[in-house]
Amino acid sequence: MEKSGRKEFVITTNDRHYLPFHNPQQRTWDGPFYFIQAADTQLGFQERCVEGRKDPGWTKEVEWTRQMVKDINKIKPRPKFLVICGDLLDAYPETLATTRLLQEEDLKKELLSLEIPLVCVCGNHDVGDIPTPSTVASYRASFGDDFFSFWCGGVFFLVVNSQYYQDSTKVEILAAEQEAWLEHQLEQVVHQKPKHCVVFQHIPYFISSPEEDDEYFNLPKQLRDNLLSRLYKAGVRYIFCGHYHRNAGGQYLDMEEVVTSAVGAQLGPDTNGFRIVKVLHDKVEHTYYALGNAPTHIDLTQGTENN
Structure with missing residues (x-):
């Protein structure tokens, strides 16, 4: 959207729908396609947590996000x-609201250069480790619905707010709404x-195994088993997550969970990057690329990439 000659960030969800693909034609399979999955742009985390600075900035995350957008815009076909x-x-959002507004402004400024539709997923830093109705409302006002679904090329996508699973003590009504919606x-x-x-x-259900113990980077096993079973029985076969700031993942039966490292700060040996996800007739394939190293052409017929 243009306002006074200036492009503005536009929220693209409404009533649990994703508007760029909200038409009946998207329900029909039209051949292979691909999308980009990223996670944890998290402006400010590098200097605050990794470097331990007392007055952290976020110029590094701005540069990394800018590079991601440049990389994506070069890839053909789109x-x-x-x-x-x-x-x-x-x-x-509650304890550092002013800082958050500045980070939000800088993130949106970089994302305005993106030449394809953007899907935003809600993380714990976006609504707080213990979300409240106020923090959820703030997220929705800034980025749109925190849970919604959409069809794209005959494939059904579900966007879930995993923080309701981690701690719903102050948002029981909102968590119940997501639960009814998900069902x-x-x-x-x-x-x-x-x-x-x-x-x-x-937040991933698990880092490497559905049987692993509870920890900060996964969902509680008490909920995990039931949710994974429900998703699997319904026909879900792929789950894409972030949160871990490292690449990881595993299998629940033949359902794959993919944990993608961050565009922003790293907590392990991986390099800042994003994942190219190919949606083929009988499977979904994916490869993680470091920023600046992504291919510029995707061949969906041969399953190869060319720089």
């Missing part, structure tokens, strides 16, 4: 969309049988 799986910003969405998956069904969320 990806269908970019999804950022949570922790868009670092500053918590309805999974019923649609069963009855409409999309080519694939893919879930996007911030």
